Amino acid sequence: MMSKLALSDDILLRVEKPARYIGGEVNAVIKNKAEVDVRIAFCFPDVYEIGMSHLGLQILYDMFNRMEGVWCERVYSPWVDLDAIMRKENIPLFALESQDKILDFDFLAVTLQYEMCYTNILQILDLSHIPLLAKERGEDMPIVIGGGPCTYNPEPIADFFDLFYIGEGETRYGELIALYRQCKQEGAGRKEFLKRAVGIPGIYVPAFYEVSYGEDGTIASFRPAFEGIPATIRKEAEMELSHAPYPLKPIVPFMRATQDRVVLEIMRGCMRGCRFCQAGQIYRPVRERDVDTLKSYALEALKNTGQEEISLSSLSSSDYTKLPELLDFLIEDCSQRHVNISLPSLRIDAFSLDVMSKVQDVKKTSLTFAPEAGSQRLRNVINKGLTEEDILHGSALAFQGGWRRVKLYFMLGLPTETNEDIVKIAELADQIAATFYATVPKEERKGGRVQIVVSTSFFVPKPFTPFQWAPQCTKEEFLEKAYTVRNAIKEQLNQKNIKYNWHEADVSVLEGVLARGDRRISQVLLKVYQKGAFYDAWSEYFNNEKWMEAFAECGIDPGFYTSRERDTEEILPWDFIDCGVTKAFLKKEWERAQREEVTPNCRKECQGCGAARFGGGICYEAHHEDSD
Amino acid sequence: MALPVSAAASVTKRIMKIRIKFRKYGNLKFIGHLDVQRYFQKAVRRAGIDAAYSTGFSPHQIMSFAAPLGLGLESNGEYMDMEVNSFLGSEETAARLNACGVDGIEVLSVRVLPPDARNAMASVAAAAYTVRFREGREPDFNWKEHLKECEDLLPGIYELKLLLPENALYMLLETGSAGNLKPAAVMEAYLAAHGETLQENALLITREETYLNMGTQENRQLAPLDAIGKLSGPIQAKDGESVHD
Numbered sequence: 001m002m003s004k005l006a007l008s009d010d011i012l013l014r015v016e017k018p019a020r021y022i023g024g025e026v027n028a029v030i031k032n033k034a035e036v037d038v039r040i041a042f043c044f045p046d047v048y049e050i051g052m053s054h055l056g057l058q059i060l061y062d063m064f065n066r067m068e069g070v071w072c073e074r075v076y077s078p079w080v081d082l083d084a085i086m087r088k089e090n091i092p093l094f095a096l097e098s099q100d101k102i103l104d105f106d107f108l109a110v111t112l113q114y115e116m117c118y119t120n121i122l123q124i125l126d127l128s129h130i131p132l133l134a135k136e137r138g139e140d141m142p143i144v145i146g147g148g149p150c151t152y153n154p155e156p157i158a159d160f161f162d163l164f165y166i167g168e169g170e171t172r173y174g175e176l177i178a179l180y181r182q183c184k185q186e187g188a189g190r191k192e193f194l195k196r197a198v199g200i201p202g203i204y205v206p207a208f209y210e211v212s213y214g215e216d217g218t219i220a221s222f223r224p225a226f227e228g229i230p231a232t233i234r235k236e237a238e239m240e241l242s243h244a245p246y247p248l249k250p251i252v253p254f255m256r257a258t259q260d261r262v263v264l265e266i267m268r269g270c271m272r273g274c275r276f277c278q279a280g281q282i283y284r285p286v287r288e289r290d291v292d293t294l295k296s297y298a299l300e301a302l303k304n305t306g307q308e309e310i311s312l313s314s315l316s317s318s319d320y321t322k323l324p325e326l327l328d329f330l331i332e333d334c335s336q337r338h339v340n341i342s343l344p345s346l347r348i349d350a351f352s353l354d355v356m357s358k359v360q361d362v363k364k365t366s367l368t369f370a371p372e373a374g375s376q377r378l379r380n381v382i383n384k385g386l387t388e389e390d391i392l393h394g395s396a397l398a399f400q401g402g403w404r405r406v407k408l409y410f411m412l413g414l415p416t417e418t419n420e421d422i423v424k425i426a427e428l429a430d431q432i433a434a435t436f437y438a439t440v441p442k443e444e445r446k447g448g449r450v451q452i453v454v455s456t457s458f459f460v461p462k463p464f465t466p467f468q469w470a471p472q473c474t475k476e477e478f479l480e481k482a483y484t485v486r487n488a489i490k491e492q493l494n495q496k497n498i499k500y501n502w503h504e505a506d507v508s509v510l511e512g513v514l515a516r517g518d519r520r521i522s523q524v525l526l527k528v529y530q531k532g533a534f535y536d537a538w539s540e541y542f543n544n545e546k547w548m549e550a551f552a553e554c555g556i557d558p559g560f561y562t563s564r565e566r567d568t569e570e571i572l573p574w575d576f577i578d579c580g581v582t583k584a585f586l587k588k589e590w591e592r593a594q595r596e597e598v599t600p601n602c603r604k605e606c607q608g609c610g611a612a613r614f615g616g617g618i619c620y621e622a623h624h625e626d627s628d
Numbered sequence: 629m630a631l632p633v634s635a636a637a638s639v640t641k642r643i644m645k646i647r648i649k650f651r652k653y654g655n656l657k658f659i660g661h662l663d664v665q666r667y668f669q670k671a672v673r674r675a676g677i678d679a680a681y682s683t684g685f686s687p688h689q690i691m692s693f694a695a696p697l698g699l700g701l702e703s704n705g706e707y708m709d710m711e712v713n714s715f716l717g718s719e720e721t722a723a724r725l726n727a728c729g730v731d732g733i734e735v736l737s738v739r740v741l742p743p744d745a746r747n748a749m750a751s752v753a754a755a756a757y758t759v760r761f762r763e764g765r766e767p768d769f770n771w772k773e774h775l776k777e778c779e780d781l782l783p784g785i786y787e788l789k790l791l792l793p794e795n796a797l798y799m800l801l802e803t804g805s806a807g808n809l810k811p812a813a814v815m816e817a818y819l820a821a822h823g824e825t826l827q828e829n830a831l832l833i834t835r836e837e838t839y840l841n842m843g844t845q846e847n848r849q850l851a852p853l854d855a856i857g858k859l860s861g862p863i864q865a866k867d868g869e870s871v872h873d
């Protein structure tokens with residue numbers, strides 16, 4: 001059955017890539033409306049080809065559509081060209097499958113993957129004709145839910161959401177939908193539904209909490225506005241990962257999506273505990289999916305999609321205990337089926353190089369290292385357990401194996417960073433080039449000279465990391481650091497082999513505000529959106545001036561959220577969330593960082609971070625002294 | 629049973645070429661030519677068709693599409709060629725592709741080509757279209773009256789006639805690498821001759837058939853692109869001679 005399109009032929013032929021708006025893809029779910037009583041519009045607030053590439057969306061889409069009477073559809077941000085047409089012609093935003101307007105849905109569930117898409121949430125609401133502020137929404141409006149990693153500090157966008165689901169989506173949506181049905185049946189209204197929803201673990205309704213601020217601008221108190229509302233919200237974690245639903249019939253877009261392949265999530269969480277990394281804390285504890293289950297998923301999903309490529313997804317695939325078995329299987333089986341394997345970034349060693357050489361053309365691919373910091377001292381501060389020796393040894397092996405390109409990723413502006421640490425970035429790149437000349441004899445170098453690409457991003461402290469208290473650099477400091485790297489590279493012996501890229505500093509500063517902001521930031525978002533800002537994650541549309549004007553007009557100093565060092569006693573906007581890892585553990589890690597002390601990984605030695613109370617995963621596995 | 633990699637590499641399979649005719653309609657008129665190619669690459673895998681692949685690190689299917697169809701056009705006569713090691717039969721292949729397909733693309737027939745057939749893209753010589761005006765976007769003059777003068781407007785118009793009662797125009801136009809005339813260009817020229825311009829998006833166009841030329845340049849003998857193919861039952865894979873590489 002083909003849905004009647006929401007947009008006219010005229011409009012579809014006028015906009016770029018109309019395939020973004022027509023739905024009807026292979027494996028898209030169409031249900032009979034007569035048999036559906038709960039309709040969910042699942043939104044990724046960015047353009048179609050980005051949103052379609054997101055695994056989490058495919059997981060939840062599949063999960064919801066397995067539920068009887070529930071129909072989950074997709075909605076993405078219309079691209080700027082269509083956006084302008086919809087506003088001018090007053091066309092309401094619609095979901096792809098049914099092409100029905102979002103206003104007809106029971107829920108609008110928005111997944112929040114990065115801060116710079118916040119203005120696109122407002123775009124989605126606006127185009128849907130849903131009031132931007134939750135408090136202005138009427139009874140018959142869809143309930144607007146936020147989920148995903150950014151909800152670990154939902155405060156900057158608190159005003160726009162009716163409720164947030166904190167944690168992994170597999171566990172509580174069934175209950176939430178059952179409650180919704182019950183409320184509908186009883187004729188209980190929107191507010192009553194929300195009141196009862198907070199009884200479900202993981203559900204946060206921002207309107208039910210009051211915040212007051214002290215004279216210095218920090219939070220003086222944060223508490224439930226009335227009785228029966230939980231003071232803290234514990235994140236949800238799926239502890240039976242191998243038995244949780246997984247999309248075996250993922251949607252196959254017509255147009256090329258960023259991620260145009262079958263993706264297998266092999267595990268959740270990361271045992272490494274890098275101190276800058278939020279994912280490494282909020283997805284604790286590490287849980288692996290059963291390797292046999294994964295093998296059958298791989299075959300099934302390939303068969304159902306016809307995709308010609310498969311990739312593995314996790315925060316640190318090298319730590320998956322059955323990785324060799326899984327890769328052997330994929331290489332054997334998939335190669336027979338002419339399926340390419342796209343490898344996740346693996347720790348570079350003899351094993352991974354061997355695997356890579358089997359599935360890639362080494363001359364065309366690059367080797368990736370993410371030392372994150374130039375010096376060993378600073379790598380100790382951030383607890384990144386990758387040594388110079390690992391890198392040089394790995395590079396030497398790779399050069400022998402025929403690789404010619406190396407990519408290096410670093411962060412600038414990490415806590416305690418000195419000029420010396422920064423200069424070491426250039427030196428490390430140079431040493432890798434030198435390793436090439438030392439390992440590969442002249443006559444074998446004709447395959448092209450070695451190319452090293454150094455990329456730096458600017459460090460943004462994130463909630464629920466040991467660096468959540470750390471001051472962030474200002475834009476000027478960031479740029480100064482980038483110039484230092486650039487100049488240091490110019491001084492290296494092998495500088496002609498080294499290329500350097502750095503990120504924009506403006507965006508990093510804003511990301512910092514949105515990551516660690518409080519409720520007062522909602523008004524800035526509203527203001528900047530009214531000034532026409534959206535698609536801020538796209539550099540061609542990001543306009544820093546608009547943002548600075550919005551801050552000024554709201555009387556808010558962005559520096560208060562970024563460059564200020566927070567006291568560990570301060571009430572942080574996200575303190576009401578219990579992400580599993582305790583504040584005491586984060587504090588201890590913050591102190592160890594300042595003492596340049598490394599903390600062993602979960603497999604080697606448990607640090608008692610708090611995540612063991614979820615009752616499973618790596619916390620209950622045997623520890624090995626030699627895991628590194 | 630799958631052959632061990634080393635053994636498989638030393639045997640060349642005898643490859644068959646098949647030509648698939650399909651329809652593209654409805655909402656799928658908004659997906660582009662590249663998207664259609666991607667669609668078939670994946671559909672072939674879902675359908676379990678024994679496609680031949682190129683060798684190397686990213687093996688791909690060997691496919692050739694006839695004349696690309698513009699965005700917004702529907703078609704009842706699209707073609708693509710592909711190479712297979714074994715053949716499930718015309719009916720079974722079409723049935724499988726449709727079973728795992730989407731609304732908007734329908735495989736109409738699958739034929740086996742003679743080994744020396746030129747590929748679909750290179751074979752195209754002409755295409756037939758029906759063209760309608762969208763409501764309210766007709767020209768002011770009586771366009772049905774003057775059709776006769778149209779044929780000489782542009783080189784490459786092979787035939788032009790009015791279809792009643794549909795009030796549609798049938799056009800047979802030169803298509804392919806030698807000359808490629810599009811129905812909208814014909815209408816633009818026709819309207820221009822009457823001092824009018826074609827309104828934006830005024831036409832609803834369906835490609836009805838794509839043709840190859842079995843005659844000569846001067847003495848055209850047009851036939852549907854798959855006229856040179858044969859419907860066939862299943863054909864087993866046959867190994868060719870062993871070669872060493």
Ligand code: SF4
Nearest residue numbers: 602606607609612619
């Ligand atoms: S409780 Fe121990 S093993 Fe579990 S996540 Fe925390 S540190 Fe790792």
